[in-house]
Each structure stands twice: as structure tokens, then as C-alpha cells.
Amino acid sequence: xxxxxxxxxxxxxxxxxxxxxxxxxxxxxxxxxxxxxxxxxxxxxxxxxxxxxxxxxxxxxxxxxxxxxxxxxxxxxxxxxxxxxxxxxxxxxxxxxxxxxxxxxxxxxxxxxxxxxxxxxxxxxxxxxxxxxxxxxxxxxxxxxxxxxxxxxxxxxxxxxxxxxxxxxxxxxxxxxxxxxxxxxxxxxxxxxxxxxxxxxxxxxxxxxxxxxxxxxxxxxxxxxxxxxxxxxxxxxxxxxxxxxxxxxxxxxxxxxxxxxxxxxxxxxxxxxxxxxxxxxxxxxx
Numbered sequence: 001x002x003x004x005x006x007x008x009x010x011x012x013x014x015x016x017x018x019x020x021x022x023x024x025x026x027x028x029x030x031x032x033x034x035x036x037x038x039x040x041x042x043x044x045x046x047x048x049x050x051x052x053x054x055x056x057x058x059x060x061x062x063x064x065x066x067x068x069x070x071x072x073x074x075x076x077x078x079x080x081x082x083x084x085x086x087x088x089x090x091x092x093x094x095x096x097x098x099x100x101x102x103x104x105x106x107x108x109x110x111x112x113x114x115x116x117x118x119x120x121x122x123x124x125x126x127x128x129x130x131x132x133x134x135x136x137x138x139x140x141x142x143x144x145x146x147x148x149x150x151x152x153x154x155x156x157x158x159x160x161x162x163x164x165x166x167x168x169x170x171x172x173x174x175x176x177x178x179x180x181x182x183x184x185x186x187x188x189x190x191x192x193x194x195x196x197x198x199x200x201x202x203x204x205x206x207x208x209x210x211x212x213x214x215x216x217x218x219x220x221x222x223x224x225x226x227x228x229x230x231x232x233x234x235x236x237x238x239x240x241x242x243x244x245x246x247x248x249x250x251x252x253x254x255x256x257x258x259x260x261x262x263x264x265x266x267x268x269x270x271x272x273x274x275x276x277x278x279x280x281x282x283x284x285x286x
Contacts (some may be wrong), residue, residue, distance in 0.1 A: 010078035010111035012085045013103065015092040015118030018221075019197035021052050023119045029053055031116050035085040039074075041098055045089050062086070064098040071105045078111050090221075091121050096140040096166060121195050121223050122164050128202040129190035129225035131162040138164045142175065147264060154268035156226055157182035163226045169193070169218035176211035179226060183207055188227040194220040241279075244269065248280050258284055 012031045017023040032038060032055045039062035040046035046059050062070070074084065088097035092115075106113050126132045139156070142165055143149040156163045157179060167175055172191060179189070190204045191214055199220065203213055247269060251261035262277035269276075 008083065008112070009114040010075075010083060011103065011106045011113045012083070012116055013093050013099070013113065014085050014087050014116040015120070016046075016049060016087050016090060018090040018119045018121045018124070018195055019200075021049065023196055024049075024053065025116070025118050028116050028118055029055065032057060032085050032087075034083070036082045037084050039084055039086045039099075039102075041088045041093075046087055057085075062098065062102070064101075067098055067102050071102050074102065075105050075109045075111070078106065079109065091119055092117070095120070095122065095138075119196065121166075121221070124195045125190070125192040125202075125223035125225050126162065126164055128192055128195075129162070129204065129227075131188075131190065131225050131227045134161070136162045136164060141166045144171075147260075151264060151267050153178055153182060154264075157187075158229055158268070158270070160228045160231065162228045165224055165226075167222050167224050169220065169222050172218055172222050172224065173211050173215035175224070176207055176214065180207035180211055183229070187229070190225045191218070192223045192225070193218060195223065244271070244276060244279055245283065248276070248283065252280075252284070 012035060014028050014031055015025075016028070032050065032053075035057055038046060038050070038055075038057050038059045040059050041061075041063055043059045043061045050057070050059065078084065086093050086099050086102065088094075088099070091097075093099045094103065103113055122138050126136055137156075137159060139152060142152055153175075156165075176189060176191075179187075185206060185208060187207050188204060189207055189210055190202055191210060192200075192202045194200050197220070203210060205213060244265060247265040248261055251264055252258070256264065258280045259277065262280045263273050265271070265280075266273040266276040
């Protein structure tokens with residue numbers, strides 16, 4: 001048994017450093033040394049970490065493909081008393097990383113799961129940005145294109161809470177340009193890269209200027225924090241209708257069908273789809 005009457009966990013979800021190898025907790029090291037096997041997204045990366053901290057437990061690869069094939073087998077081993085630690089390449093597993101399927105399977109089997117907290121690129125970036133202090137939203141990686149991406153960007157542009165997301169260095173400037181087109185010119189963001197590593201950097205600026213700065217070239221792992229939107233004065237009925245009309249015109253001009261345009265505009269503006277669709281038909285039908 002563990003502390004008090006708490007049963008020993010069958011699965012420990014262990015946060016690992018996001019760059020600096022010193023950012024691992026004493027508890028994480030104890031759990032890694034006590035488990036029977038470490039399940040890792042990338043065994044080479046994890047073995048290097050374990051060697052640095054003199055942990056000798058066996059390591060097995062567990063990416064999204066493997067977990068679908070082996071989840072039942074691993075859970076059965078847990079029933080027989082085998083204890084596992086699940087880690088990702090960096091940071092906390094299941095935050096844009098594989099492993100959720102296994103955690104669900106362990107819960108459904110009635111076995112115990114524990115989370116061993118530690119480093120988080122999301123929180124490090126939020127702290128460095130200076131945009132925190134209240135709530136925030138984390139949306140992981142944005143879709144590369146299409147409706148889901150447009151809807152996500154529109155929602156972020158209107159959100160009063162700061163939004164944290166991951167982006168590839170090659171696409172960061174384009175993403176900032178897209179946000180700049182949706183936000184007031186004074187809206188700020190922070191681009192952080194190589195967090196906790198030797199070349200850690202945090203660039204803060206208004207969106208248009210920041211996009212120009214990062215277009216010169218970025219390297220390493222990138223986490224972006226978009227400042228929350230300033231509170232808006234209540235719009236008059238005419239202003240609200242004009243905003244809907246402008247958004248519909250933009251969506252229709254891109255080639256969307258009226259039903260698709262209404263759905264996207266409703267989602268972006270927080271309105272009922274039926275009301276927006278009725279407005280769309282009233283403006284497009286003779």
C-alpha cells in the first residue's frame with residue numbers, strides 16, 4: 001500500500017523536463033525507479049533522461065499506434081501486479097501527447113492511476129508572457145488549414161482570456177499574420193521558444209510587429225501566448241447586424257455555401273446558427 005490506505009497505482013503518469021534535465025522532481029525519480037517498466041513516446045529520448053538520473057528500469061515504446069494494439073495486454077499485466085510509468089518526450093503526458101487511450105483503459109479496468117506533476121511548457125510560456133494572472137485557455141496544436149483552423153482563430157481573437165497554443169517554427173509567422181487580421185492592431189502576443197534550455201527566448205509585441213520579427217526565422221520548440229481580448233462595449237442592434245453581415249460576406253466570398261457560412265459565423269460570433277442562417281438567406285435570396 002502507498003500513503004495511508006491509498007492503493008499502489010497500476011499506472012503513474014510522470015511529467016519529465018521540457019529541456020533542462022534538472023527540472024525533474026524527487027517524486028518523479030522515486031516513481032521511475034520503483035516501477036517495473038517505463039512506457040515512453042520515444043525510447044531514445046527517455047533512455048537519455050533516465051541515464052542522466054541513474055534510473056535503470058526497462059523502457060518500452062508506446063506511441064499512438066502501439067497503445068491501440070497493446071493497451072489490453074498492458075492492462076492485463078497491471079492486473080497481475082506489474083506497475084508502469086508513462087512518460088512523453090518532454091513535459092506532462094497527454095498534453096498533446098499519446099497515452100489517453102491507455103489511461104482510460106486503466107480506469108475502466110478499475111485500477112488506480114496517479115499523476116506525478118512537473119514541468120509544463122504551457123505554464124512556463126504563460127508566466128513568461130506576463131498575460132496571465134487569471135484564467136487562460138490551452139488549445140494544443142491548431143489545425144493546419146480548413147474550417148477548424150478558421151473557427152479556432154476566430155474564437156481566440158474574441159476570447160477575453162489569454163490563449164496558449166503550440167506551433168511549428170515554420171508556421172508561426174503565418175499564424176500571427178492570420179491573428180493580426182482578426183484582432184485590433186494593438187493586440188499583443190508572446191512567442192516563446194526553447195523553454196528552459198540554453199537558448200530560451202520570449203518575444204513580446206503587438207501581433208503585426210511580432211509576425212514581422214519571427215518571419216526572419218525561428219528554431220526549436222515554439223509555444224505562443226495570445227493576449228486576451230479587451231472588453232467590448234455593447235454593440236447596438238445596427239452594429240451587431242453589420243458585424244454579422246461583414247462576416248457572412250467574407251465567408252461567402254471564400255466560396256462557402258450559405259449553410260456552411262452561417263455555421264462558421266455563428267461559431268465565431270457566439271450566435272445561434274439558425275439566426276445567422278436566416279440573416280444569410282434574407283441577404284442572398286431575391
